[in-house]
Amino acid sequence: MAQQENKNINTLIVGVGLIGGSFALSLREHGYTGRIVGVEASADHARRAVELGLVDEVVSLEEGVAVADLVVLATPVDTLPQLAVKVLNSVGPHQTVIDVGSTKEELCEMISHHTNRGRFVATHPMWGTEYSGPEAAQREAFVGRNVVVCEEERSDRDALALVEQIYADFGMPIVRMGAEEHDLHTAYVSHISHITSFALALTVLEKEREEQHIFDLAGGGFESTVRLAKSSARTWVPILMRNKYNVLDVLREHIHQLQVIRKQIERDDVEGLAESIGKANSIQRIIK
């Protein structure tokens, strides 16, 4: 029997930036009618979040949690474990708490024995841009993107059902994973891309002292490869540090692959380089 969707939900967004703000816009976009309030550490971001209509009002965490059916934790990942515990400490049996962070293992461990663990659903929408803050929020951000849900067996059935309903309304297919597994695979696919891009920007800025040349010659594919290098340190330092061992593992492999290519070029190993590029090309089987 199809259950009637309840879209009259009061939501609290903690951290009204790129992801939290986009979550708020997506709720409105998909017909959710309850109040949306925000908690925001930056006074400037708080003001802009209201001006841009992301949230109806900015409140304190206590005020917000008191009135919310759904609490969305969207702050940098280094703050999430403590924040999650604090919020779970004061929620009741009809409230649901989710996070939308990029690392999961530490967070899930911190709340694993909390008496309200069942009210929490650990989620990670696989979307982002290189921009941050409320201005970066987008209405159509999540449509068609996957969302990872971790340890769903630890969440109460009704909390999980609400979260599944919302992400289905957002047009997001759910991918299920353990928290440990999530952190491993996101290091391999997402986190390393950011390091690559930061290092590329630093390389070009170091070698190319004349910025005009970068500007003049950037058409040759540089923009897309360096795009993520605009991503903020406030978001990415915690992600890379919290996922340290997986990130270092894949980073070592990446440096090794660059050294292989360097040797092939040094030794005029045309066949070896062609083989490496041929192998790299096979990524197009996976990424359209």
Added chain:
Amino acid sequence: MAQQENKNINTLIVGVGLIGGSFALSLREHGYTGRIVGVEASADHARRAVELGLVDEVVSLEEGVAVADLVVLATPVDTLPQLAVKVLNSVGPHQTVIDVGSTKEELCEMISHHTNRGRFVATHPMWGTEYSGPEAAQREAFVGRNVVVCEEERSDRDALALVEQIYADFGMPIVRMGAEEHDLHTAYVSHISHITSFALALTVLEKEREEQHIFDLAGGGFESTVRLAKSSARTWVPILMRNKYNVLDVLREHIHQLQVIRKQIERDDVEGLAESIGKANSIQRIIK
């Protein structure tokens, strides 16, 4: 006195792939009315180039050069120096020859003492995609992109005027550089991006044995960083090998930058990593 543009020009495109094909389409798009014929080593590409309307006919190099006002050399860069000499050997004083390749120093050196050097204009449109072959050609490819012209003082005035007219019609601002300078700066900005992307694809394919995970998690910025890894070995092995010393120089710096980031993560150097990312962010001053 503004000179009347002559758009009734017979053109020979040697190598009717991504760039050669896009050049042909751009001529048509911008009102050039002469015949466009092609020389194409691959029988399959030759057939597709005619079917797609990129060229009116595929001919031999001799036939093509005999009838062309403008010859566009658009083959991989390892073939360009010899091809340029061969074509210059048989052109007359009213014909113009250009190349559109990604490296310039060796080519310009090879033709530097040719008696017909003046008929040659060395150019590099700063546009490309990760695809190759006639199917990859695009009508609007070059609009708004820069084109580098090298050693313009070595080209006859009328040959240069024709090339400047065409690129102006294509909507491409001209950037002037020496050949050596061009190869240095393209290594720093364009060639290193391709190596980064090839190495990233190899890294992810090596670490992430389950392709489904790559597919599921790719939303986090991976696609844009890995896009260039689809670029063909036939195009890129020669570019990287011909520009070996500049490429190795920037590649060493890139590996160094990755090692710095690795150490920062290993040592929990939050401040150092934040500083690195902050520096990398300054690329947004240059790249919109």
